[in-house]
Amino acid sequence: MKVTGTPLPGVWIIEPDLHEDDRGTFSTHFSALRFGELGLRTSFRQSCISTNRSVGTLRGLHWQSAPNAEVKLVRCVRGAIFDVALDLRRDSPTFRRWHAVELSADSHRALYIPEGCAHGYQTLERDSCVAYEISADYVAAAARGVRWNDPTFGIDWPVVATRRISERDAGFADFDEGVL
16 A cells, blocks of 8 residues: 655545456555554544535535544545545644545545544546545534635635535535634
8 A cells, every 4th residue: 555645744645556357456445554654543433435426516624623533534436536635723834725636436545634634525427436434423513614615725626517515515604713
């Protein structure tokens, strides 16, 4: 498995070694040993799947506040997504900056998103399916979000004409550091 850093400290791209033969492929997306060697989270409390019917579907940007902060390991198991990590750690040199990676079933890549970063994505193909490993249980009182098009961040989402987004996600207020 190849683990590559991004411009945001603690956000990693995980590229599994792909083994292929006449039966198909096999790859490892998570190894507690390898993650532990890198100082990454090695235990997860939830495994979630999100299905998305349309191109342009936006989900996020979400995180949980302390003490329920969460690490996410995200991969696209069908289709393709534009996956975004947004640094909301006040003490980070990249505070309020974002980094995006295209994840797809074909690439087999995953994105590791540490505590203190918001996460969101936009689908690039119909019927995209996203799998998450999440380190903390969901706690509604700790759930936070920022709007996908908040000018504070200037995220350059790729699909413009067919955006689909929930009322909740579309209704987040402008960014306020007080919600961190």
